[in-house]
Amino acid sequence: KQEVTQIPAALSVPEGENLVLNCSFTDSAIYNLQWFRQDPGKGLTSLLLIQSSQREQTSGRLNASLDKSSGRSTLYIAASQPGDSATYLCAVALNQAGTALIFGKGTTLSVSS
Amino acid sequence: GAVVSQHPSWVICKSGTSVKIECRSLDFQATTMFWYRQFPKQSLMLMATSNEGSKATYEQGVEKDKFLINHASLTLSTLTVTSAHPEDSSFYICSARGLARGNEQFFGPGTRLTVL
Numbered sequence: 628k629q630e631v632t633q634i635p636a637a638l639s640v641p642e643g644e645n646l647v648l649n650c651s652f653t654d655s656a657i658y659n660l661q662w663f664r665q666d667p668g669k670g671l672t673s674l675l676l677i678q679s680s681q682r683e684q685t686s687g688r689l690n691a692s693l694d695k696s697s698g699r700s701t702l703y704i705a706a707s708q709p710g711d712s713a714t715y716l717c718a719v720a721l722n723q724a725g726t727a728l729i730f731g732k733g734t735t736l737s738v739s740s
Numbered sequence: 741g742a743v744v745s746q747h748p749s750w751v752i753c754k755s756g757t758s759v760k761i762e763c764r765s766l767d768f769q770a771t772t773m774f775w776y777r778q779f780p781k782q783s784l785m786l787m788a789t790s791n792e793g794s795k796a797t798y799e800q801g802v803e804k805d806k807f808l809i810n811h812a813s814l815t816l817s818t819l820t821v822t823s824a825h826p827e828d829s830s831f832y833i834c835s836a837r838g839l840a841r842g843n844e845q846f847f848g849p850g851t852r853l854t855v856l
Contacts, residue, residue, distance in 0.1 A: 661844075663847075668831075668852065669849065669850065670746075670833055670847055670848060670849035670850040671784075671833065671847040671850075673844075673846075673847070676844060716783065716784070718784075720845075726789075727774045727776075727786045727789055727835075727845075728774075728784075728786075728835075728845060729786075730776075730783040730784045730785075731783060732782065732783040733783055
């Protein structure tokens with residue numbers, strides 16, 4: 628059974644720091660991996676989607692990498708800002724098109740000004 | 741990205757009543773919709789998968805007679821929580837996937853259910 632783990636559970640950093648969020652999954656046979664942002668009491672905002680054949684994706688200050696063989700992904704946030712404060716969720720789609728996503732518990736990030 | 745809406749965004753009801761939550765794909769045809777539930781400080785857990793025109797597939801531990809799912813059209817799926825109890829209070833989020841949108845899932849904004 629696929630399990631997704633995110634470390635750390637919570638992270639506090641001062642504004643301007645670069646930071647890395649970690650995600651690991653137990654079964655390397657994934658279809659894709661996606662990073663989401665969730666603000667308190669709100670829905671999900673998709674940040675980056677990495678297909679299983681890709682190694683990384685970039686969007687602005689965000690860079691996500693994928694090492695499928697080792698079952699790991701990282702989300703790198705450059706020059707963090709207070710507006711980045713949110714919970715970041717990692718989710719994997721199993722090796723079948725159209726299957727549901729399996730989510731980690733998230734990393735709650737707090738960026739202080 | 742594609743747009744998925746949910747209605748209502750929040751609902752408060754008395755114990756024993758039924759609540760219907762709608763999930764709509766606004767700009768694409770959703771062949772598959774997923775319903776997730778998120779308890780406070782927990783991650784999203786899949787409740788059921790519904791394909792248009794067929795019965796939903798429920799995850800283990802999710803009562804199909806309590807959580808009724810209907811996916812009657814390519815743009816609408818509904819989740820009805822029957823005889824709701826306080827332990828059903830949660831954040832319910834749907835997602836939709838359509839062939840024209842590849843394999844990416846697009847999420848609705850969620851519905852906060854509070855059962856008194």
